[in-house]
Amino acid sequence: xSPRFRRCGDRxxxxxxxxxxxxxxxxDTLSADPPPGVTDILPAARTLLVRFEPPAHRGxxxxxxxxxxxxxxxxxxxxxxxxxxxxxxxxxxxVAALTGLSEREVVTAHTGTPWTVAFSGFAPGFAxxxxxxxxxxxxxxxxxxxxxxxxxxxxxxxxxxVYPRESxxxxxxxxxxxxxxxxxxxxxxxxxxxGMRVRFAEARDG
Amino acid sequence: MGxxxxxxxxxxxxxxxxxxxxxxxxxxDLGVGRSGAADRGALRLAxxxxxxxxxxxxxxxxxxxxxVRAHGDLLVALSGAPCPxxxxxxxxxxxxxxxxxxxxxxxxxxxxxxxxxxxxRTYLAVRGxxxxxxxxxxxxxxxxxxLGPELPxxxxxxxxxxxxxxxxxxxxxxxxxxxxxxxVLGVLPGPRDDWFGADALRVLCSAPYEVTADSNRxxxxxxxxxxxxxxxxxxxxEGMVPGALQVPPSGQPTLFLADHPVTGGYPVIAVVCSxxxxxxxxxxxxxxxxxxxxxx
Numbered sequence: 001x002s003p004r005f006r007r008c009g010d011r012x013x014x015x016x017x018x019x020x021x022x023x024x025x026x027x028d029t030l031s032a033d034p035p036p037g038v039t040d041i042l043p044a045a046r047t048l049l050v051r052f053e054p055p056a057h058r059g060x061x062x063x064x065x066x067x068x069x070x071x072x073x074x075x076x077x078x079x080x081x082x083x084x085x086x087x088x089x090x091x092x093x094x095v096a097a098l099t100g101l102s103e104r105e106v107v108t109a110h111t112g113t114p115w116t117v118a119f120s121g122f123a124p125g126f127a128x129x130x131x132x133x134x135x136x137x138x139x140x141x142x143x144x145x146x147x148x149x150x151x152x153x154x155x156x157x158x159x160x161x162v163y164p165r166e167s168x169x170x171x172x173x174x175x176x177x178x179x180x181x182x183x184x185x186x187x188x189x190x191x192x193x194x195g196m197r198v199r200f201a202e203a204r205d206g
Numbered sequence: 207m208g209x210x211x212x213x214x215x216x217x218x219x220x221x222x223x224x225x226x227x228x229x230x231x232x233x234x235d236l237g238v239g240r241s242g243a244a245d246r247g248a249l250r251l252a253x254x255x256x257x258x259x260x261x262x263x264x265x266x267x268x269x270x271x272x273x274v275r276a277h278g279d280l281l282v283a284l285s286g287a288p289c290p291x292x293x294x295x296x297x298x299x300x301x302x303x304x305x306x307x308x309x310x311x312x313x314x315x316x317x318x319x320x321x322x323x324x325x326x327r328t329y330l331a332v333r334g335x336x337x338x339x340x341x342x343x344x345x346x347x348x349x350x351x352x353l354g355p356e357l358p359x360x361x362x363x364x365x366x367x368x369x370x371x372x373x374x375x376x377x378x379x380x381x382x383x384x385x386x387x388x389x390v391l392g393v394l395p396g397p398r399d400d401w402f403g404a405d406a407l408r409v410l411c412s413a414p415y416e417v418t419a420d421s422n423r424x425x426x427x428x429x430x431x432x433x434x435x436x437x438x439x440x441x442x443x444e445g446m447v448p449g450a451l452q453v454p455p456s457g458q459p460t461l462f463l464a465d466h467p468v469t470g471g472y473p474v475i476a477v478v479c480s481x482x483x484x485x486x487x488x489x490x491x492x493x494x495x496x497x498x499x500x501x502x
Contacts, residue, residue, distance in 0.1 A: 006397035009477030012447045014397040027235070042234040042445035044469050049445025051234070120237030121443055121469030124351050127237075128443070164237075165352070184341050184353065190236040 005062055012051045013061050020118045020130055023048050024195050026068055035064040043119040043194045045128075079196050083162060083181075084203035085110075085153050089173035091141070095155060098138045106174065107202060109133035115160055115198040120190065125164035125182030127192035132160055144170035151176045153200070160200075162192070177203075212278035212366040214332060216358040217316060220271020224423075225336055225355050225364065226329075226464075227263040230344035234445065234468050241348035244423055244464045244487035245327050248286035252331035255283040255308055255379060257372040262335030263345035265358070267328045269490075270321040274330070276311040280366060281333035281374070283308055287325025287488060288383055292318050306379040325384035325488040333374075334367040350424045350465040384488040388414050390496045391482040393451065397444075398473035401437045402453070406475060407499065409433060410451070414494035415459070421491050423465040425452075428495075432457035433475055443469040449478035449486070451497075463487055 003026070006014040017023050027043040030050070034041065037056025042049040050061050087107045096103045115129035132155075140156045145168060148154075152163040154171035163169060164182030181191040192198060216223070226249060229242025243249035243266055250260040265272065270289040284291055288305040296314030303309040303317070311317055311332075322328060338345050338355040347354035358364065395407055415430030433453050445468065446452070451459040452472045461478060462470075463486070476497070478486055489495055 039231040040234040044444040045442030
């Protein structure tokens, strides 16, 4: 699909694309060589938001998007991370009931496919992972928890995520990891960045 | 002034005071918002008055009430919402100081801010800037993301950086006060105006919206004409900008400010022009705003 431009105030253009793969490909290309004046390149589910400051303007940004050629060998966000998970989450039984799988089958499905970081949001370092087993598509909880611990591994709306820090949250918790996915003193501070591949592996407690 | 330690000691904060600079751009893809001063122009001006870099950190004070004591001789400037400001020196002599002006705050003196007569956010900049530790390249406190320095409390000591080589060039900057009864903010349609009825943009600009008490650095919840959606499906999350008018199912828009979420899931009918976002940040709860299509 050719990109469709949607105006987003006088300092940003929202580029609408065909899906996550196109978004990530354009994100890769633009962030490898950002046009002058571009300050933020923000992938989301079906869109890429490009924020800019003068001297950049709508025209230069749109031209850069139209001229972007998919980069060979992905530059930004390449790499693969394995996330060890203890599958003892408070909502594991609910997820099994909602999907018609056994708890063991939920674990097998979650570890059985590679996921990809599509975008971040909600909180610093909170990565929305796509590409999981289609049976794992479950809705958010009807009520948000006040406190979800850091490292909680969760599912909602076809995405999976690891909570980077303790926060409120409405996703369904299936397990936890000891891996630090957010560290403000690290550079980059987020372990899971758009375009990265993520594999979940079952870990034994302790 | 020598090399003596220079600090600003917080004595009282008022309803909310936070350290802000121009924020941390360029990390939206990691879920990190820009944050920074809600009225960026006011912060820049206070810094320019002191010949600081525009990026220096200062205090953003909501509805006045701040009191600070100088440790070492300091030069300060106030900008944004104008409030009565008094300096009491170490011997107890008090004098009023001006707004948008370069003022001395000698060692041991206390500066107290009253409640602004108009506007919401006052900036107190210090020559040399506030040198609290940076987090991800910025000294801004992002209230929503929980990034940056902790909010100052009585007793907090804020280190002041070395004065820049340049000297202040003017004593006073003439600036119009944010006193309009119902300020008019320019908006540009989109990105999701097509999710609303054909009439919705006209409705948005037809009557004033009241800024409700449910407003902070993240955004301002507005109350006014209801914006009817014509598309009922869920919008997948997409990137947000300051000034975005996001419309939840209630049809009452929220105007995003500095600490807005990086991505949002409600459609944005229109975006306030960047130059008017600063003016929006000076509107108090209970006050009204109007929207007008097009840049001013």
